Amino acid sequence: MVAPPEAPRPNPDDLLKRVNKEERRAGRGKLTIFFGACAGVGKTYAMLTRAQQLRAQGVDVVVGLVETHGRRETEQLLDGLELLPKREIEQSGRTYREFDIDTAITRKPAVLLVDEFAHTNAPGSRHPKRWQDIDELVNLGIEVYTTLNVQHIESLNDVVGGITGVRVWETIPDRVFDQADEIILVDLPADDLLQRLAEGKVYMPEQASRAVQNFFRKGNLIALREIALRRTADRVDDEIHTYRRERMADQVWATRERLLVCIGPAPGSDYVLRSASRLASSINAEWHTVYIETPSLQHLPESVRTTIVQRLKLAQDLGSVTASLAGNDVATAVVEYARKHNVTKFVMGRTWHSWAVPFVRPDLPQRVALLAPDIDIVLVGRVDTRTATPVLSSATKGRFRIDWQQDGAGYATALAVCIGTTLALTPLRVYFAPTNIAMVFLLGVLLIASRFGRGPAIFSALINVLAFDVLFVPPRFSLAVTDVQYIITFAAMLAVGLLTAQLTAGLRFEAGVAAQREERAHDLYQLARELSAAITTDQIQSIVQRAVKGLFGLPGAVIMPDLHDRLEMPERVGSAAPDRGTAQWAYDRGTPAGVGTDTLPGSSHLYLPMRAPMRVRGLIAIEAPNAGVVGAPEQRRQLDTIAALAAIALERVHFVSVAQETLLKIESERLRESLLAALSHDLRTPLTSLIGMAEALSQRPEQLTPDQFEVLSSMRAQAGRMMRIVTNLLDLARLESGEAPLRADWQSLEEIVGAARVALSDVLKEYRVTVTIPSDFPLLFGDAVLLERVFVNLLENAAKYTPKASTIAVESHTKDERIEITVSDDGPGLPPGREEEVFNKFVRAKPESNVPGLGLGLAICRTIVTAHNGTITAENKRDGGARFIITLPLKKMPAMDIEGDTSPEAV
């Protein structure tokens, strides 16, 4: 194989991995493990001591769960620390007191202490293992301290078991240990530990005290201490490597090693996996585990297949990449995989076979060695560390089972072919030599073998030789002694028959596998095509449901969230109702849950989140009878593909509807605005003439009676009012259409307010208006016409809603890079609670009042001020009256060249 060239710079994959890792860490809390060789070295004590230090520094430290086992000095360390209540779980008559993850999440402390990392939770808990609880907490950004003994690390479990004779079943995957942010080794020499043991300072479960006594022998303790130290040293070594790689401290980049482990149903594979894992971590290599499903293995009973799935899972937990492939020949498939993934070393268990087997058929390592002479092979011993399952016997049985129905037809056909050949050849026997006749019989055997397999082929060879010998070899109708030579004919026919049967069976299997693969690919292709054509969520739901049924034969359903991200649970999926809690958990975190996963594996359903690029779009719930059906990597990959396809389809449908809504909104908005603009224009022209004519008439008051004059004035005033409404409508249409770009320039606030006052001089003459603008007030950068409109509206409003002779005050000052302008009055103020609403279109402070207006003025003000990157708010003054506050950005005015213009010219 071609090894990747030694690169003088970090491999992009590594960099990406590191970035991912750092990113993942960004939102994550820190995980610190207090690591020890065995119970009694003082891990909990060390953890609590650290917690007390943190508390003294004012850090929010909370104890989630700590087992003091009644040791007084440890208990004393709990003083002053907040303890979370434990959760009580009733299960088959027993009460378990467990760590309560939900309380911990709600409390969300900065640092949380949870003892015994490898603990197995009581059945019915959210996660089967405590390390999974802690993983979730860390993911939520909580820093966690925990404790762990060396024997609980998966890959060291059997080594420790071998040394001490005591095996523990509670283990944590190596990757969890390796990914922990900090490992603090709590170390104690063996003698000191024995001393503590003698003083009764080490906790021992009473019922097993004898076994424990055995465990605490000095030799054991030294060995355990060594393993713990070495494991920690490995980690530190890794850290140094990582550090070097990150800092580019040196230019040496080792060729990346990749290991490949092939597992099968044979016992002892677990041991092979653990050895491979240790080897991989010691040489810092990536490792893959494959399981090749051959025709014979396909006939294995369900229990064995479940064992294999469990092994693949174990491999995953140990940090391996896993794959399950179909192939006719294990060696070829393994080598093919190895080539594809640039594997540098095979790790294999030594085979069980007796000495005789290699002569008949080379075993797997030998054949792999032949096929891939450039790849190293590491052979490890097989130690069946768990109870051996009688795997081979049942498998063997399966292989030689005879399908009578299928074979019966074969035997009958063989007989018929034989009789047919005989009848056809009998009249011709005088013309042909026996050799040629034998050839025709051979043809018959070939046919049967290729069609019906081994049994009928043997049978066919036998009867054909008999028929040939008896009927065609003189003397006919006898098996003479001289006919012994035809044993050779029989042997040849038998060989041809068997070989043909074997070859055909192989071809047929490969064709079958190919067809199955084709079918799966076709189904997925079909699904993708249907999903891409789907235009409603309902369609997607039924397509996915059909696909799950079609591909897995399992009932499934798509569960969608409502607007508040709460899932809308269906009554039932398959035969049982799905569980809301589990489903919601899976949806919220975007992580699969339920049967076949690490989270609530006891559920009846699998909940698979549909993750689309933007967000999780929903869940696929599948009812599965057991983990084997949906937990195998192959199946999970397929399910994940379905979920991803569905998610993208849902997202597409979502955005299509968003786009449609937006388009509709734009259309209606455009229609509204053009209508508004046309209306305003058509209203304006007649109003202009109306006002003009009314004024033209009143130019000659002496020609009118006082009543007529009054009517005329009123006409003029009403037309003017209408004009203002129309102007507002026009303004709004213009502003909202976006067709009016700001004609921004430097403006003086004094001028703008002044112009507004001039425009409103008729209205304002009965009010007291005070304007307070500092003489050195900076210029504004904005559209003078629009800003004037703001003050016209605000001043007009103030006049409209306050009694005559009220005071209207305009004040301005600068504040933190902003200009703040207030327009206030001493009138009745705004209705409380509606200070924000008045800025909405067609909303008026007092809808029922007889003050004229449409409620557009303030909406216009807000639109204008917002267009200037400013804000406008309203409030009631504490001493009565309304106050409108405008803030605008303060911009730096360009420098002015005023040199030479300092001395007065006038003399």
Add this chain to the structure above:
Amino acid sequence: MSTDSNPASVLVIEDDEEIRRFVRTALKAEGFRVYEADSMSAGLVEAGTRKPELVILDLGLPDGDGVDFIRDVRTWSKLPIIVLSARVEEPDKVRALDAGADDYLTKPFGVAELLARTRAALRRSTRNDAADSRVQFGDVEVDLTKRTVTRAGAQVHLTKIEYRLLTTLLANVGKVLTHRQLLREVWGPSYVEHNHYLRIYMAHLRQKLEADATNPQHFITETGVGYRFVMDAV
């Protein structure tokens, strides 16, 4: 004015008949002779044949840009032109004023305002160029020959620029001067985009010469267009 034996003639170019009607009524009542046109092309013909003393021009004519009309007229006559336009069309007004229009009226406008502007424009066009050397407005007196400014008898100190700005405004009493026109006149052609100069100096002038700078009576802001100096308090 209506008492003149030879009343002034006014050409009204406006496409809306009703507006034309009341403008005509108002002007006739004041004794003007009124000619009418409902499009720009008809207006050009009328202007060329009738030789009116003043033109009132709607900027929103259906058959062309009023600014082209102004440029056309300015090639052969200095007759005053008052443009009519809606409030939101400030840039059009500015263009019209820069092209040579004398004044503008924002729709809707009152008859009194229309007549006042008409009279003022006619007065400016017939005014003797030898202007008074002394100008008085409010409690301010400006001596143009001595270049002194006094307010309520006390001398007011103006800078060179302030004084130049004041005299430019005084030379165009009642007329709207656009920002560009003022900047070019007072600071020079390279300053026409420097609006902030004008704002600052106008504020200085108001502070020195107005009774209440926030409520000016003489130095009037025409928002979005320019400034107008009026002699009599508004």
